[in-house]
Amino acid sequence: xxxxEPIMPIRVKCEKCKKTLSVKDHLAGKKIKCPVCxxxxxxxxxxxxxDVAAPKPAAGVPVGKKSSxxxxxxxxxxxxGPAPPNGTPPAATSANGNGAVKNGEPEPPPEHVEAEAxxxxxxxxxxxxxxxxxxxxDFKCQWCDEELKLPIDQAGKxxxxxxxxxxxxxxxxxxxxxxxxxxxxxxxxxxxxxxxNQPEELENAWGTETSTRARQDSLRQAGAVExxxxxxxxxxxxxxxxxxxxxAIGLATAAIVGLFKLRSSNQQYRxxxxxxxxxxxxxxxxxDPLLRADAHRTLGLLYLREPAGANKAMDHLKGVPNLVxxxxxxxxxxxxxxxxxxxxxxxxxxxxxxxxxxxDEEFREKKKQPWNSVREGMANALMxxxxxxxxxxxxxxxxxxxxxxxxxxxxxxxxxxxxxxDASTKSVAYRQHIALLYAKGEAEAKKALPGEPEANKxxxxxxxxxxxxxxxxxxxxxxxxxxxxxxxxxxxxxDACIGVASIALGDPKNKDKASQFLQDALTxxxxxxxxxxxxxxxxxxxxxxxxxxxxxxxEILDKRLTPPFKLRAQLEIFLAKCESSPxxxxxxxxxxxxxxxxxxxxxxxxxxxxxxxxxxxxxxxxAFDSRAADLSPELVTLLRPMVDVGTYLGMKK
Numbered sequence: 001x002x003x004x005e006p007i008m009p010i011r012v013k014c015e016k017c018k019k020t021l022s023v024k025d026h027l028a029g030k031k032i033k034c035p036v037c038x039x040x041x042x043x044x045x046x047x048x049x050x051d052v053a054a055p056k057p058a059a060g061v062p063v064g065k066k067s068s069x070x071x072x073x074x075x076x077x078x079x080x081g082p083a084p085p086n087g088t089p090p091a092a093t094s095a096n097g098n099g100a101v102k103n104g105e106p107e108p109p110p111e112h113v114e115a116e117a118x119x120x121x122x123x124x125x126x127x128x129x130x131x132x133x134x135x136x137x138d139f140k141c142q143w144c145d146e147e148l149k150l151p152i153d154q155a156g157k158x159x160x161x162x163x164x165x166x167x168x169x170x171x172x173x174x175x176x177x178x179x180x181x182x183x184x185x186x187x188x189x190x191x192x193x194x195x196x197n198q199p200e201e202l203e204n205a206w207g208t209e210t211s212t213r214a215r216q217d218s219l220r221q222a223g224a225v226e227x228x229x230x231x232x233x234x235x236x237x238x239x240x241x242x243x244x245x246x247x248a249i250g251l252a253t254a255a256i257v258g259l260f261k262l263r264s265s266n267q268q269y270r271x272x273x274x275x276x277x278x279x280x281x282x283x284x285x286x287x288d289p290l291l292r293a294d295a296h297r298t299l300g301l302l303y304l305r306e307p308a309g310a311n312k313a314m315d316h317l318k319g320v321p322n323l324v325x326x327x328x329x330x331x332x333x334x335x336x337x338x339x340x341x342x343x344x345x346x347x348x349x350x351x352x353x354x355x356x357x358x359x360d361e362e363f364r365e366k367k368k369q370p371w372n373s374v375r376e377g378m379a380n381a382l383m384x385x386x387x388x389x390x391x392x393x394x395x396x397x398x399x400x401x402x403x404x405x406x407x408x409x410x411x412x413x414x415x416x417x418x419x420x421x422d423a424s425t426k427s428v429a430y431r432q433h434i435a436l437l438y439a440k441g442e443a444e445a446k447k448a449l450p451g452e453p454e455a456n457k458x459x460x461x462x463x464x465x466x467x468x469x470x471x472x473x474x475x476x477x478x479x480x481x482x483x484x485x486x487x488x489x490x491x492x493x494x495d496a497c498i499g500v501a502s503i504a505l506g507d508p509k510n511k512d513k514a515s516q517f518l519q520d521a522l523t524x525x526x527x528x529x530x531x532x533x534x535x536x537x538x539x540x541x542x543x544x545x546x547x548x549x550x551x552x553x554x555e556i557l558d559k560r561l562t563p564p565f566k567l568r569a570q571l572e573i574f575l576a577k578c579e580s581s582p583x584x585x586x587x588x589x590x591x592x593x594x595x596x597x598x599x600x601x602x603x604x605x606x607x608x609x610x611x612x613x614x615x616x617x618x619x620x621x622x623a624f625d626s627r628a629a630d631l632s633p634e635l636v637t638l639l640r641p642m643v644d645v646g647t648y649l650g651m652k653k
Contacts (some may be wrong), residue, residue: 014041134175268305271648275299278641286641289330290341291604293323294642297352298649304355308366313356317376320349321384323427327601328386339566340538341601344391345597350381350394354401375410382418388428389535391418395432396469396499400506403439403652412436412445426462431499434466439473455482461492468496472503477513485520497521498539505546518543522552534565541569545576567596574606578613585610587623594627600635604642611646620647 009022012032016039023032027043034041136149144166150159154172161170278285279295286292296316303313324342331337356377358368378398385391395415402411415436418429437445452467453459464483471480475498484496501517504510522538525532532540537556544553550573561569570592577585590606597603611620624643628636 006315010043012041012043014039038307118249122325137172137175139173141168141170142495143170184415267651271651272302272306273298275302275645275648278645286638286645288599288601288604288638289323289326290345290601291638291642293320293327293345294605294608295645296323297349298645300352301355301649304367310356310358310363310366310369314369314373314377317349317356318380319354320352321381323348324349325384328384336563338562339386340564340568341605343385343387344568345605346381346385346394347390347394347397349399350378350398353377354398354405357407364450371410375414379414379417379646382414387535389533392428392432392495393502393539395429396435397501399432399436400503403436408436409438412440423652428462431462431466431469431495433498434462435469435473438467438470441474453483453486455479455486457486459483459486459488459492461489461495464488464492465496465499469499472500475510476505477510481517481520484517490524490527491532491536494521494524494530494532494536497524498536498543501543502539503575505543511547514543515547515549518547518549519552525556534562537561538565538569538572542572542576545573546579563596567593567602570596571602571606573607576619578609583613585613585626590627594630600638603635604639608642608646608649609638611643612650615647615652617644617647620644 010025010028012019012021012023013019014034014037017034017037019034020034021034021041023043028045030043031040032043033039047389119248135152137152137155138147138149139163140146141148141163144161144163146161146163146166148162150162152175155174156172158169158171161168162464207242263482275295275298277283279292279299283556284292286295297320300313300316300320303309306312324346327342328339331339331342339532353374356369357371357374360370363370382391382398383396385394393542395411395418398414399408399411402408412433415429415433419433434449437449450463453463464486468480468483471477471483480496480500484493484500486493497520498519501514501521504514505519518540521543524530525537537560541550541553541556541561544550550557557566557569574585574589574593576587577583587610590610591604593603594607610623614620614623620643624640628640
């Protein structure tokens with residue numbers, strides 16, 4: 001009985017990578033590829049048949065190679081002794097005599113068992129990949145449509161068509177090399193699957209999808225097909241878009257405002273430092289005391305724009321009346337001079353104190369000063385005024401400004417203090433006390449007043465002017481006109497008309513009323529026997545300049561005013577041009593002042609006003625340089641700092 005031969009793997013060594021391979025015996029005599037280097041390896045022939053005992057190779061000789069040592073056929077050893085009972089044949093033994101019988105079946109020798117185990121553990125060789133590289137190029141001749149098959153080595157070259165009827169030169173196309181498709185890199189879901197699964201389109205030809213898209217584009221461009229309407233945003237979409245636009249605008253606005261504030265803050269700092277250098281006692285550049293007072297007033301107003309700058313502002317403003325007083329002393333004893341500019345400048349100083357007063361909260365934050373301190377500063381400025389008529393003018397303007405700030409009680413108190421300076425007689429300030437008490441409208445306040453005068457009788461001058469201005473403050477211009485024209489002294493009637501016109505001029509809607517009372521005042525001033533004062537005539541010029549009525553006061557300018565008042569009248573005309581909206585003043589308008597002013601004080605105030613109107617330092621300096629050639633070096637030195645002082649005050653906050 002023959003033993004079952006176990007499956008033995010065949011070991012082959014790759015000559016290229018020296019890798020020993022283990023293959024199954026069914027590949028004996030075939031060619032395989034090395035799985036490591038892809039080299040072609042020939043598998044040796046399979047071992048001897050199972051019924052013939054395979055000779056054991058000599059040590060060191062690989063399987064599949066013939067050994068140089070001669071081998072002898074295995075010798076069959078016959079069993080000794082009698083046959084086993086019951087007719088059982090004797091067990092066959094191998095050449096080495098190690099055969100065994102188990103359950104009546106012969107058991108394979110030990111070396112066959114080991115070989116069968118190795119065969120079970122042998123690696124499965126990878127499948128041999130077939131070479132799919134095309135060997136020919138199949139295509140049609142572009143001239144005769146003949147199906148051609150040309151060798152692969154002619155790809156991309158030009159050759160003659162093999163068709164005898166054609167014979168034309170053709171270009172052999174390149175073969176299509178299809179890469180191995182990787183299913184992991186292909187997206188066959190959704191719309192992508194539809195695109196992937198489309199049939200292959202011919203080269204330089206339009207498929208169904210492409211042609212449809214092209215036709216639609218052509219029709220759309222020709223206007224034959226309407227564009228599909230885009231879906232609307234809806235309420236939520238518009239709200240979202242509006243919100244985003246508002247955010248963008250807000251951010252841009254904040255950035256612009258921040259830049260402007262930073263730039264303005266730097267300009268403000270430089271302005272304060274420059275003016276402080278002008279008035280520094282160690283190196284005084286503004287030597288005229290009145291012009292220096294204007295510089296300190298400007299510093300006070302600039303410090304009010306600074307955070308917590310109220311204390312420094314107050315320090316500068318407090319010194320202004322004292323500087324004006326120094327100017328008073330310089331012109332004492334000069335018959336050709338009068339303190340016209342000084343008295344009128346004190347009105348500006350008193351008005352500057354109004355700007356520094358504020359609430360308790362503003363005082364705690366050091367942005368403003370308490371009104372008690374402000375009242376002392378205003379009272380000091382009013383007491384420095386030498387002309388009683390200018391005190392009336394000051395109380396009139398100060399009362400209007402304080403009433404706008406809801407501080408009428410303070411204005412009444414200031415007017416009452418000046419009215420009772422002389423205990424024996426009432427001063428002209430009493431007229432403003434009457435007007436402010438009546439305008440307040442409280443019953444208790446009116447009880448302190450004398451009865452209203454009758455317009456058809458001779459009226460006291462204080463009552464005439466006081467009640468006429470009181471009616472004007474309550475916009476009862478009919479009663480004001482009747483009282484101002486009532487019989488009496490011309491000087492009192494003239495004061496009443498000037499006062500009502502000044503109050504009406506403070507409200508743009510009553511400009512026609514102001515013009516009417518100015519005309520009445522000019523009529524009274526022209527009456528025979530009327531002797532208007534220099535201050536009254538200056539006020540007439542001042543009103544006419546702001547009401548565009550200068551032709552009506554030409555005679556006053558040419559014949560009636562003294563040199564100091566005429567010089568101030570020229571300044572008032574220039575200031576009216578600066579205050580007009582838009583401003584019509586220019587450096588050329590200063591020609592008359594340049595001829596008349598020898599000291600430079602009035603001209604310095606004019607340059608400060610012009611620079612304040614413009615607010616551009618470079619333009620103001622250029623304008624001054626254009627006029628400086630006609631001025632003396634002393635005047636140029638005096639006036640140049642005032643150009644910067646006015647510019648800094650005119651800069652935007």
